[in-house]
Structure formats: C-alpha cells, structure tokens
Amino acid sequence: MNNARQGFSGRQTRRIVELGAQCVGMTWVAVACGLLAAMLGLAGCGGHPGEGPPPKKRVVILGFDGVDPDFVEKWAQDLPHIRKLMSDGSFRRLRTTVPPASCTAWSSFATGLNPGGHGIFDFIYRDPKTYLPDRTGAVSHPPKYLWGLFLRERETFTTTMTGTPFWKAVDEAGQRSVILRVPCVYPLISAKHGHLQGGFGVPDVRGTEGTFHFYTTALSPAEAADPKLGGRVVAIEKAAEIRSFIEGPVDPLSKDGKRLRAEVTFRPRGKDSVEVEVGGRTHTIEIGRWGPWFRVDFKVTPFSTIHGMARFRLISVEPELEIYLSPVNHDPADPAIAVTEPFDYARELYEAVGDYKTVGWNHETWGLNEERIDEAAFLEDVFDTMRKTEEITFHEFDTRPAELFVSVFVEPDRTSHMMYRLFDKRHPLYDAKLAERFGDSIRQTYLRMDEIIGKMMSRLGPEDTLFVVSDHGFHSYRRGFNVNTWLIQEGYMTLKTGKKWTDKKFLLDVDWSRTKAYALGVGGIYLNIRGREAQGIVEPGEPARALAREIARKLEQVVDPETGERAIKHVYIAADTWHGPRLPEAQDLQIGFAEGYRVSSATPLGGAPKGLFEDNLKKWSGDHAASVTQETDGIFLCNRKIEEQEVSILDLAPTALHLLGVGIPAELEGKVLHVSAGS
Numbered sequence: 001m002n003n004a005r006q007g008f009s010g011r012q013t014r015r016i017v018e019l020g021a022q023c024v025g026m027t028w029v030a031v032a033c034g035l036l037a038a039m040l041g042l043a044g045c046g047g048h049p050g051e052g053p054p055p056k057k058r059v060v061i062l063g064f065d066g067v068d069p070d071f072v073e074k075w076a077q078d079l080p081h082i083r084k085l086m087s088d089g090s091f092r093r094l095r096t097t098v099p100p101a102s103c104t105a106w107s108s109f110a111t112g113l114n115p116g117g118h119g120i121f122d123f124i125y126r127d128p129k130t131y132l133p134d135r136t137g138a139v140s141h142p143p144k145y146l147w148g149l150f151l152r153e154r155e156t157f158t159t160t161m162t163g164t165p166f167w168k169a170v171d172e173a174g175q176r177s178v179i180l181r182v183p184c185v186y187p188l189i190s191a192k193h194g195h196l197q198g199g200f201g202v203p204d205v206r207g208t209e210g211t212f213h214f215y216t217t218a219l220s221p222a223e224a225a226d227p228k229l230g231g232r233v234v235a236i237e238k239a240a241e242i243r244s245f246i247e248g249p250v251d252p253l254s255k256d257g258k259r260l261r262a263e264v265t266f267r268p269r270g271k272d273s274v275e276v277e278v279g280g281r282t283h284t285i286e287i288g289r290w291g292p293w294f295r296v297d298f299k300v301t302p303f304s305t306i307h308g309m310a311r312f313r314l315i316s317v318e319p320e321l322e323i324y325l326s327p328v329n330h331d332p333a334d335p336a337i338a339v340t341e342p343f344d345y346a347r348e349l350y351e352a353v354g355d356y357k358t359v360g361w362n363h364e365t366w367g368l369n370e371e372r373i374d375e376a377a378f379l380e381d382v383f384d385t386m387r388k389t390e391e392i393t394f395h396e397f398d399t400r401p402a403e404l405f406v407s408v409f410v411e412p413d414r415t416s417h418m419m420y421r422l423f424d425k426r427h428p429l430y431d432a433k434l435a436e437r438f439g440d441s442i443r444q445t446y447l448r449m450d451e452i453i454g455k456m457m458s459r460l461g462p463e464d465t466l467f468v469v470s471d472h473g474f475h476s477y478r479r480g481f482n483v484n485t486w487l488i489q490e491g492y493m494t495l496k497t498g499k500k501w502t503d504k505k506f507l508l509d510v511d512w513s514r515t516k517a518y519a520l521g522v523g524g525i526y527l528n529i530r531g532r533e534a535q536g537i538v539e540p541g542e543p544a545r546a547l548a549r550e551i552a553r554k555l556e557q558v559v560d561p562e563t564g565e566r567a568i569k570h571v572y573i574a575a576d577t578w579h580g581p582r583l584p585e586a587q588d589l590q591i592g593f594a595e596g597y598r599v600s601s602a603t604p605l606g607g608a609p610k611g612l613f614e615d616n617l618k619k620w621s622g623d624h625a626a627s628v629t630q631e632t633d634g635i636f637l638c639n640r641k642i643e644e645q646e647v648s649i650l651d652l653a654p655t656a657l658h659l660l661g662v663g664i665p666a667e668l669e670g671k672v673l674h675v676s677a678g679s
Contacts, residue, residue, distance in 0.1 A: 051176075051400060051401050052176065052401060053401065054401050055176070055401055055402065055403045056463060057403070057461070057463035057464055057465070057659075057660075058402070058403055058404070058405060058460075058461070058463075058464045058465070059403070059404050059405070059464075059465050059467070059656045059659050059660055060397075060405045060406075060456060060460065060464060060465070060466045060467070061404075061405070061406040061407075061466075061467045061468075061469060061652070061656065062407055062408075062409070062452065062453060062456060062466070062467070062468045062469070063109075063182065063406065063407070063408035063409065063468075063469050063470070063471070064408070064409050064411075064412050064449050064468070064469075064470050064635075065102060065106075065183065065408065065409070065410040065411075065412060065413035065414075065470060065471055066102075066410070066412045066413025066414075066416050066417075066470060066471070066472060066473070066474055066624065067412045067446070067449065067470035067473075067634065067635050068416075068470075068473035068474045068635075069093045069094075069473060069633055069634070069635045070473065071442070071443075071446060071474075072091075072446070072635055075443055075446055075447075078443075078446075078447060078450075079446060079447070079449075079450040080450065080454070081450050081451075081453045081454035081457060082449075082450050082453060082468075082637065084457075085453070085457075085466075085468065085637040085638070085639060086637070088639070089466075089637065089638045089639045089640055089641060090636070090637065090638040090640065090641055090642045091635070091636070091637050092635075092636045092642075092644075092645070092646070092647040093633035093634075093635065093636070093647075094469060094470065094471075094633055094634035094635055094636040094647055094648070094649055095629075095633060095646065095647065095648040095649065096471060096472045096473075096629060096632060096633060096634050096649050097114070097115060097629065097649060098115070098572050098577050098578070098590060098592070098629045099121075099122065099522065099523055099572075099590050099592070099625055099626055099627075099629065100471075100472040100473075100624050100625065100627055100629050100632040101122060101123060101472075101522060101624070101625035101626075102183055102184065102200070102413065102471055102472065102625070103120050103122070103123050103136060103137065103183070103184040103200075104120050104121060104122065105471035105472055105634070105649055106182060106183040106184045106185065106200075106408075106471055107120040107161055107163070107184050107185065108649050108650055109182075109469070109471065109649050109652055109653070110163075110165040110166065110167075110182060110184075110185045110653070111161070111162075111163030111164060111165060111166070111653070111668075112163070112166055112650055112652075112653035112654060112665075112667075112668035112669055112670055113162075113163045113580065113650070113667065113668070113669055114578055114579065114580060114650065114669060115578050115580075115582070115586065116578030116579045116580030116581070116582055116583040116586065117162070117163055117579075117580035117581070117582065117667070117669070118161050118162055118163040118580075118582065119136075119160060119161055119162050119582035119585060120136050120137070120160070120161050120184065121136075121521075121524070121578075121582075121585070121586045121587060121590075122136065122521040122522055122523075122524055122587065122625075123135065123136060123521065123522065123604075123625070124136065124520060124521040124522070124524075124604055124605075125160070125521070125585065126520045126521070126526060128526075128532050128533045128534065129533075129534045130534065131506075131507050131510075131512075131518070131520075131533070131534070131606075132506060133506070133520050133521065133604070133605055133606065136160050136161075137159060137160060137161070137184060137186065137201050138157040138158070138159055138186045138187055138201050138202075138203070139157060139158050139159065139160065140155060140156075140157055140203075140207060141155065141156045141157065141158065142155055142252050143155045143252050143336075145252065145253060145300075145301070145304070148253055148301065149301045149302070149303050149304070150301070150303050150304065151300075151303075151304045154336060154337060154338070155252075155336065155337050156187070156337075156338075157186065157187040157337070157338075158187065159185075159186070159187060161184070161185070162581070162582060163667070164189070164665070165179075165182075165185055165189055166653035166654075166656060166657055166665075166668070167179050167189075167191070167194060167196075167404055167406070168189050168191070169657055169662050169663065169664075169665060170193075170194075170403065170404045170657070170660060170662055171189075171191045171192055171193050171194050173660075173661075173662045173663070174193060175193060175402075175403040175404065175660060175662065176193045176194065176400075176401060176402040176403055176404070177191065177193065177194040177195070177196075177402050177403065177404040177405070177406070178194070178195050178196075178396050178397070178400055178402045178404070178405045178406070178407075179194060179195070179196040179197070179404075179406045180196075180197045180199075180389075180392065180393060180396065180406065180407040180408065181197055181198070181199035181200075181360075181389065181407065181408045181409075181410070182199050182406060182408050183199045183200035183201065183360070183408060183410065183471075184199070184200055184201050185199070185201065186198045186199070186200075186201030186202050186360065187201075187338065188338065188340070188341040189341065190341060191341055191342075194341070194402075195340070195341070195342070195345050195396070195400060195402075196340060196341040196345070197339070197340050197345070197346075197349065197392070198338075198339050198340065198358070198360060199360050199408060199410070200360035200361055200410070201360045202330075202337075202339050202358060202359055202360035203337075203359065203360070204308075204327040204328055204329060204330070204359040205248050205249050205296075205298065205306055205308040205328045205329070205330055205336070206247070206248060206249055206250075206259070206327075206328065207249060207250065208230075208327075209230075209359070209360065209361040210230065210327035210359050210361045210362070210366065211230060211231060211232055211327055211328075211366075212230060212231045212232070212324060212325060212326060212327055212364070212366060212367045212372065213231070213232045213233075213234055213246060213247070213324070213325035214231055214232070214233045214234065214322070214323070214324055214325070214367075214370075214372045215234045215236050215244060215266070215321070215322070215323040215324075215325070216233065216234070216235065216236065216320060216321070216322045216323075217235075217236055217237060217238050217320045217321045217322075218320040218322070219233060219234075219235040230365075230366025230367070230369070230370065231366055231367065231370055231372060232247055236266070236321065238321060240267065240268070241265060241266075241267050242265065242266040242267070242268075242321075243263065243264075243265050244263075244264050244265075244266065245261040245262065245263060245264060246261065246262045246263075246264050246278070246296055246310070246325065246328065247259050247260075247261055248260045248261060248262060248296070248298040248306065248308065248328060249298060249306055251300065252300060253300065253301070260298040260299070260300065260306070261298070262278065262279065262296050262297060262298055262308075263278070263279075264276065264277070264278050265277040265278075266321070266323060268317055268321065269284060270317070271317050271318055272286055272287045272314075272317060273285065273286045273287070273314065273317075274314050274317065274321070274323065276291065276294070276312055276323075278294045278295070278296055279294070279295055279296065279297055281294060281295065285312050285313070285314045285323075286314060287314045287315070287316065287317065288314075288376070288377075289313070289314075290311055290312075290313050290377070290380060290381065290384070291311050291312045291313065291314075292311060293309050293310070293311050293355045294309070294310060294311060294312070295307065295308070295309060295331060296308040296309065296310055296328050306330075306336045307330070307331035307333075307334045307335070307336065308328035308329060308330060308331055309328065309329045309330070309331045309332070309355060309358075310325055310326045310327065310328040310329065311325075311326050312324065312325050312326075313325075313326075313373060313377055315372070315373070324367060324372055324373050324377075326364065326367075326381075327359055329357050329358045329359045329362075330358045330359070331358075332346045332347065332349060332350040332355065332356055332358050333346075333347055333350045333351075334347070335358060339358040346358065349392060349395075349396075352392075352395050352399075353388065353391050353392055353395055356388050356389075356392060357385060357388070362385055362410070363378070363381060363382055363385060363410070363411070363414040364377065364378050364381050365378075365414055365417060365418055365620065368418050368619050369418070369618055369619050369620045371619070375418075375419070375422075375434065375437070375438045375441075376437075376438075378418060379415070379419075379438065379441055382411050382414060382415055382445070383411075383444075383448070385411065386409060386411045386445070386448055389407070389409055390409075390452055390455075392407075393407040393452070394455060394456075394459075397456070397459060398459070403660055404656065404660060409449065409452065411445045411448070411449075412442070412445045412446065412449060412470070413474075415441050415442050415444075415445045416442050416445075416474045416622040417620055417621070417622050417623065418619055418620060418621065418622075419438060419439075419441045419442055419621070419622070420442070420474070420476050420477065420621040420622025421476075421619065421621035421622075422434055422435040422438050422439040422441070423435075423439055423442055423476075423622075424476040424478070424621075424622075426476070426478060426596070427476055427478050427616075427621055428478060428615040428616065428617060429616070429617060429618075429619065429621060453468055453637075457639065460639065464639075465638065465639065465640060465659050465675060466637075466638065466639040467636065467637070467638055467652065467656070468635065468636070468637035468638075469634060469635065469636055469637075469649075469652060470634035470635045471634050471649065472624045472632050472633070472634050473624060473631075473632045473633050473634060474622050474623075474624050474632075475593075475595050475596065475622065475623060475624055475627050475631075475632065476595065476596050476621065476622060477596070477597075477598045477616050477620070477621055477622055477623040478596040478597070478615070478616055478621075479560060479562070479563070479567070479596060479597050479598075479613050479614065479615060479616060480597075480598060480599060480600030480601060480603075480613065480614045480615075480616050481558070481567055481568075481593070481597060481598070481599055481600060481603075481612065481613055482501075482599075482600045482602065482603060482607070482608060482609050482611065482612055482613070482614070483519035483523075483525065483591070483599055483600075483603045484507075484518065484519045484603060484606065484607065484608035485500070485501050485608045485609060485610070485611065485612055486555075486558070486612055487517050487518065487519065487525075487608075488500050488501065488608055489612070490551075490554060492515070492516045492517040492551065493510060493515045493516070493517060493518055493608075494510070494511045494514035494515055495509045495510060495511060495608075496509050496510070496511045497509060500610075501608050501609055501610040501611070502607075502608050502609075503607075503609065504607070505602065505605045505606050505607045506605060506606045507520075507606035508606075509608075512528060512533075512534075512535035512536075512537070513535065513537065514537075515528050515537070516528055516537065516538050516547060517538075517547070517551060517588075518606070519599070519603055519606070520587075520603075520604065520605070520606050521587065521604050522598070522599055522603075522604055522625040522626045523587075523590055523591040523592070523593070523598075523599055523625070523626030524587030524589070524590055524591075525551065525587060525588060525589040525590075525591070526587055526588055527544050527547060527548060527588045529544055529588075532584075544588070545573075545575070548573050548574075548588050548589055549573065551571070551589060552571035552573060552589055555568050555571045555589075555591060556568055556569075556570065556571055558612075560597070560613050561613070562613060563596075565594065565596070565597075566594060567593060567594055567597040567613070568591055568592065568593055568594060568597070569592050569593065569594045569628035569630075569631070570592040570628050570630075571589050571590070571591055571592065572589065572590040572591075572592060572629075573588070573589055574586045574587065574588050574589070574590070577590065590626075591626055592626070592627060592628030592629060592630075593626050593627050593628065594628065595627075595631070598616075598623045598625075598626050598627070599626055600614055601616075601618065634649065636652075638675065640675050640676045640677075641675075641676040642673045642674060642675050642676070643673070643674040644671070644673050644674065647673065648670055648671075649670075650668075650669050650670030651670035651671050651672070651673055652670070653668055653670060654668045654670050654671065654672050655670075655671075655672050655673040655675065658672045659675065
C-alpha cells in the first residue's frame with residue numbers, strides 16, 4: 001500500500017518553510033540544499049547508507065510483553081510453532097528483574113544492566129527533596145521558535161535511563177539493525193546503520209502516555225469535577241449540529257500552559273450513526289465500530305502545525321449521545337517529534353503500510369478501565385493493532401536487510417491486564433456471562449503470537465538464530481494493599497491530623513518530622529533518611545539498614561483477614577538486591593506480592609485510604625509489576641539448543657552480540673549462552 005501524497009499540499013509547503021527556518025545560521029548553499037531535499041521528499045542534505053547485501057547470518061529477537069510460561073505450557077497443544085521450538089530448540093523460564101515491571105525489565109534487556117546500573121527501578125521515581133512522584137523514562141525539552149513564528153528546533157527528549165542499548169554496539173561495528181517498538185528505551189539512539197521505531201515511552205500529541213476524549217450529553221457535576229485516569233471527559237448538548245473540541249498539546253508559545261485545540265463537529269444521523277467532521281474531513285461513524293483515522297491538526301503559528309491522528313467510536317445516540325476518541329497519535333506521515341530513527345523512517349513506514357499508531361502505550365486500556373468503552377471495543381483495537389505491528393514487522397524483515405532484527409509485540413500484556421478478571425473465577429469482578437464471550441481473549445493473543453512466530457520461522461535461513469522472549473509473567477490482581485496505611489498503623493508514618501488514614505494523595509498530610517518511611521510507586525518503600533530526604537529523621541548507615549530489615553520482616557507476616565492468606569511473599573532490600581551507580585536512587589525496600597495481591601490503586605501516588613485491604617473492582621485486573629520475581633518469570637525460546645538451564649534477561653544482550661561477532665562491552669552483566677551451531 002502506498003499512501004504517498006502527490007504534489008505540494010499546504011502541509012508540505014509549511015514543512016518547507018519550517019525547514020528553511022531551521023536552517024538559520026547555515027550557509028545559503030546549505031539552506032538551498034535543505035529546501036530542495038524537502039521538495040523532493042528526501043531525508044535532507046545528508047543521508048543514511050544504502051541497504052547493502054543480504055546478511056550471511058542474523059540474530060532475530062521477537063519480544064512478546066507479558067507472556068507467562070505457565071500459560072505457554074498450559075496451551076502448548078494449541079501453539080504448534082512454539083511446541084516445535086520447545087522440541088527442536090530450547091525453552092526456558094526467563095529470570096526477570098526486581099521488580100518484574102515492564103519498564104525495569106525491558107531496560108535490562110536493552111542495556112544488559114541490572115536496575116542499579118540503568119536506574120529504572122519502577123514506572124515512578126520520587127524527588128527526595130520534595131517527596132513528589134514523577135514518571136521515569138523520557139524527559140521532554142520544548143521546541144524552539146524563531147521570532148515566535150518559525151519552528152527552529154523540534155521538541156526533543158532525554159532519558160532518565162543510563163546504560164546503552166546493545167544495538168548501539170552492533171551499529172558501531174558497522175552491522176545493520178532494525179529495532180521495532182522495544183518498550184522503555186525512548187528517546188531512540190542515533191544509528192548510522194540502523195532503523196528504529198519507538199515503543200512504550202513515545203508520547204501522544206498531548207505529551208502523555210495516551211489521553212482519550214469522551215464526549216457525552218450525560219455528564220453529571222460529579223463527573224465534571226472528577227478527572228478520569230487517562231481521559232478527558234467533555235460535556236456536549238444535544239443538537240442537530242454539535243460543535244466541540246479536541247484538546248491537544250500545550251501551546252509551546254504560551255506562558256500559562258494552555259493547550260491548543262482543534263475543532264470537531266458531530267451531526268447525529270438517525271439512531272445508530274453520527275457524522276463527524278474534523279479539519280474539513282467528514283465521515284459517518286456507526287455504533288459498535290471504530291471509525292477511520294482522522295487527521296487532527298493543532299496550529300501553533302501560521303507557519304507551524306502539530307499534526308496528529310486519532311479515531312472515533314460511537315458508543316450511543318439515544319438516550320444520550322456518547323462518543324469516544326482514542327488518544328491523538330503523532331501523525332506518522334508528518335510527526336512533530338522523533339518517533340523513529342532516522343526521523344524520516346516514520347514516513348517511510350507510513351508510505352509502505354499506511355496509518356499506524358505512534359504512541360507508545362498503544363491500546364485503549366484507560367478507556368476500558370474507566371468504562372468508557374466495552375470489552376468488544378478494546379479487543380477489536382488490540383487485534384487491529386497487533387495486525388498492523390505484524391505487517392510492519394514482516395515488511396521490514398522482508399525488505400530491509402539487517403544482521404540484528406528485533407520486534408516487540410505488547411498485546412499479551414495489555415490483554416492480560418484488562419481481561420484477567422474473566423479468566424480468574426476468584427476475581428471479584430468475574431462475570432460468567434462476559435467470560436462466555438471474552439474469557440478466552442488472553443489465550444487468543446497467545447495463538448496470534450504463535451502464528452507470528454511461525455511466519456518468522458519460515459523466513460529464517462540455516463545460519464539465523466531466533467530468540468522469542470517475554471519480559472515477565474502475569475498474576476491475578478484481586479486485592480489491593482494500602483501500604484502507606486499499614487505504615488501509619490505500624491507507627492512508621494504519622495499524619496498531621498493524627499488520624500490513621502487520609503483521602504489525600506501525594507503524601508500531602510504527612511508529618512515528616514515524625515515519619516520514618518513512606519510508599520510511592522508500585523511496591524516501593526523509601527526511608528525518610530536524614531541528609532537524603534528534605535526532612536529526613538532516620539540516621540543513615542546501620543540504623544537505616546536495621547529499620548529496613550524490621551519493616552521487611554513485619555510485611556512478610558501480613559495476613560489478609562478476608563482470605564486468611566499471606567499477601568506478601570518477600571520484601572527485597574535495596575542493598576541486597578541491586579548494585580551499580582544508580583543504587584542510591586532506588587527505593588529502600590521493594591515488596592514482592594503473592595498471587596492475587598498488589599499495591600492498591602492509591603498507593604503509587606502516595607495515598608493512604610481507610611483500611612488495609614480492598615477488593616480490586618477495576619477492569620485492570622491482572623498485574624505483575626510488584627509480584628515476587630521468583631514467580632513472575634518470562635519466557636525464552638530459541639531455534640537452537642542451549643546448554644544453560646537458567647537464563648536471565650541480562651543474558652540476551654551479550655549472547656546476541658557474541659553471535660554477531662561484535663565485541664561485548666565490559667559493563668554488561670549477563671553471561672553468554674552456549675548456543676549450538678545446528679538449528
């Protein structure tokens with residue numbers, strides 16, 4: 001499929017003007033070269049090397065986020081290609097990181113370092129000077145404009161991760177690579193011989209992981225005052241023509257942080273359809289179906305526009321009009337940020353396969369969790385997205401020669417997060433009727449995974465090595481544990497009010513002069529250490545270590561009175577668990593929960609609600625991020641025999657480099673697996 005636009009559209013003209021503005025300070029020859037390149041659709045005055053001859057041998061890594069080895073074994077008879085790898089090659093449980101969170105594990109996969117080396121201990125980190133949480137990963141640096149009119153520098157990103165993805169060593173050795181959607185390694189490294197597509201970590205146009213819009217004529221005052229996780233709820237009124245807005249990025253030229261908006265118009269057409277108009281394009285959407293991709297443009301100046309892409313789903317027309325809008329992706333044909341490396345690779349992919357999502361968290365988990373869409377809508381999107389990722393994967397594998405090829409699919413993880421309640425009959429949200437329709441959805445992602453593996457196996461040559469990996473397994477999330485509430489009850493935290501709980505988040509009620517420990521993130525506990533925290537009272541050194549051991553012992557004895565089960569299998573102490581230059585930033589303790597348990601939804605942002613335990617009544621019903629690592633293995637499959645019985649996620653980087661004949665950087669921590677020559 002080729003969607004290349006012909007001629008010069010207004011958008012292309014603006015791109016040429018913007019490129020010219022970016023060339024201020026260059027010679028006129030360079031400016032002319034840049035403008036000519038833009039007009040001809042080239043990458044610029046420079047360029048990337050040609051594709052070259054086919055590789056003599058390849059290392060191919062297919063990643064499938066969240067695939068559990070127990071499920072692989074349970075469903076093996078329905079997974080013929082995996083079964084063949086098990087019998088003819090190798091199958092191992094892959095030892096993952098502490099904690100077994102995706103961001104932590106994929107960072108270790110990429111860098112070959114434990115979290116103490118790369119610094120990604122959780123999705124959330126805290127500033128010890130303010131006690132406030134923030135996201136790990138990519139940090140945005142706003143774009144720069146010339147005279148407030150012309151884009152001079154695009155928005156850029158740096159990362160809180162240290163260490164270098166192992167494909168950089170492949171690139172420096174002069175070998176080619178294709179790296180598709182590896183999570184949590186954004187921004188992408190520069191690569192002379194590589195092509196990279198960003199995964200989890202690439203923001204939507206709002207700069208978030210993925211914010212949906214929900215338009216409704218039935219917005220109550222309470223809903224209007226209660227912002228939903230991951231969503232923007234917009235009140236509309238019934239009319240023949242309804243004008244509203246799509247809220248986009250923060251205006252980079254605004255001093256008050258206001259967001260740019262694009263207009264949207266809804267025109268109901270009968271009882272089951274609505275005509276939608278965005279940016280002059282009109283399409284009729286019907287109940288129960290995802291609409292086409294709309295271009296959504298946010299004008300910054302007359303000469304600079306941020307281009308997005310999103311799609312609508314009509315939920316209902318009567319008695320209330322309800323319309324869902326997916327997160328607005330950066331337009332792959334014309335992104336405002338680098339969603340690929342090289343930059344123009346995004347457009348190359350678009351011209352090859354058509355529209356595809358660029359946002360890293362590319363599934364509608366928040367919409368389902370907030371009950372703005374139903375299971376059918378969620379799963380339709382899951383499998384649509386998986387098919388597009390598959391299309392990109394095999395287009396690139398078939399047409400772009402590379403010694404190292406990596407492609408990651410995240411659908412098993414997202415489906416397990418949202419649908420575990422229909423698989424686990426003990427879950428408080430188990431629904432027998434829904435389970436009849438959707439209870440097999442996790443297994444269906446495994447069947448699709450097996451088909452993709454089979455397609456790749458059929459393309460391999462005799463010298464090629466295939467790894468199939470997942471970063472972690474999965475567990476049911478039935479009950480939440482309020483960690484800060486427990487700390488209060490045990491005397492390790494004191495509130496200013498003197499109460500044993502609070503409805504405030506972000507630790508706002510905490511009396512730091514009488515608090516020894518606090519919880520933030522998914523299972524992390526920090527000690528309030530003097531000289532490290534702004535108002536620390538715990539003496540560093542042995543007093544802090546003794547306190548950590550004491551808290552760990554007590555937590556491991558916690559019993560859920562509702563079930564009689566111990567909620568926590570093990571508590572990891574930082575100094576005994578991680579090592580490396582980033583260790584001082586780690587949580588002092590990391591909880592490893594037993595099957596069925598996780599921190600409550602209030603804990604990651606510093607909440608301390610009433611009561612120690614609560615039923616998980618959200619559709620986000622499966623988890624892994626704070627589970628005990630020893631029971632949350634991922635998978636490792638290889639088309640060749642390996643000698644080792646134990647395989648760690650840290651072993652993959654040095655083994656891939658060794659197979660390619662590339663020198664292994666000294667800082668990599670894993671071992672080189674002994675892989676047989678015969679497949």
